[in-house]
Amino acid sequence: MADSTVPPRGEKPPRGERAEPSEAARVFLRFKDVFGDPNARRSRGRKRLPDPQGSSVPFGVGRDPRGLGDTIASLTAQLGWNSPLSQSELLASWREIAGDETANHSSPAGIDEGVLTVHCESTAWATQLRLMRVDIMTHIISKYPDAGIASIRFHGPNAPSWKKGPRSIPGRGPRDTYG
Numbered sequence: 001m002a003d004s005t006v007p008p009r010g011e012k013p014p015r016g017e018r019a020e021p022s023e024a025a026r027v028f029l030r031f032k033d034v035f036g037d038p039n040a041r042r043s044r045g046r047k048r049l050p051d052p053q054g055s056s057v058p059f060g061v062g063r064d065p066r067g068l069g070d071t072i073a074s075l076t077a078q079l080g081w082n083s084p085l086s087q088s089e090l091l092a093s094w095r096e097i098a099g100d101e102t103a104n105h106s107s108p109a110g111i112d113e114g115v116l117t118v119h120c121e122s123t124a125w126a127t128q129l130r131l132m133r134v135d136i137m138t139h140i141i142s143k144y145p146d147a148g149i150a151s152i153r154f155h156g157p158n159a160p161s162w163k164k165g166p167r168s169i170p171g172r173g174p175r176d177t178y179g
Contacts (some may be wrong), residue, residue: 086146087111097139102129106154114150116140123156130154 021029076082091111095103105121106129120126129136133152140149 082146083148086144087148090116090140090144090147090149097143098129098136102132109155111147111149114148116149116152118152118154120154120156126154126156 076085090097091108094106094108098106102125105125106118109117109119111117118129120129129152133154137149137152140147140152
């Protein structure tokens with residue numbers, strides 16, 4: 001029985017239609033894809049990539065041993081860790097930046113989008129540090145330029161809030177509730 005899609009041997013397929021390759025042709029094309037073209041030139045040896053100039057020369061440029069500190073510094077720069085490491089160093093050395101007395105009454109809470117947040121013991125300390133903001137910022141920028149600190153926000157202690165829940169309304173609060 002002859003297949004209706006394949007024309008008999010010796011006949012051309014109708015115009016606009018392509019004849020389906022035989023099973024032997026399909027096997028040959030599959031082997032050609034998998035194993036390569038048998039007519040192509042092959043080199044029996046491994047291809048070696050050309051070495052950059054001076055890389056294979058002993059005592060050449062870039063072959064000297066490097067210190068561990070230099071290696072770690074280049075690794076942190078490659079991985080983009082300079083800013084987070086600098087920010088954590090800044091938070092760890094707050095006492096050194098602000099001074100002993102100021103650090104006893106304040107502590108850095110964190111850094112978010114270039115804003116250093118500092119919690120203070122009282123509103124008086126928060127106000128005092130707001131007045132010292134320029135000095136502290138210049139010290140931070142000179143000592144930790146990679147930290148990316150754009151400004152400092154000083155917060156006093158939290159006052160009690162009478163707002164309960166997300167649906168509270170603005171108003172004067174509990175004025176006449178106690179008496």
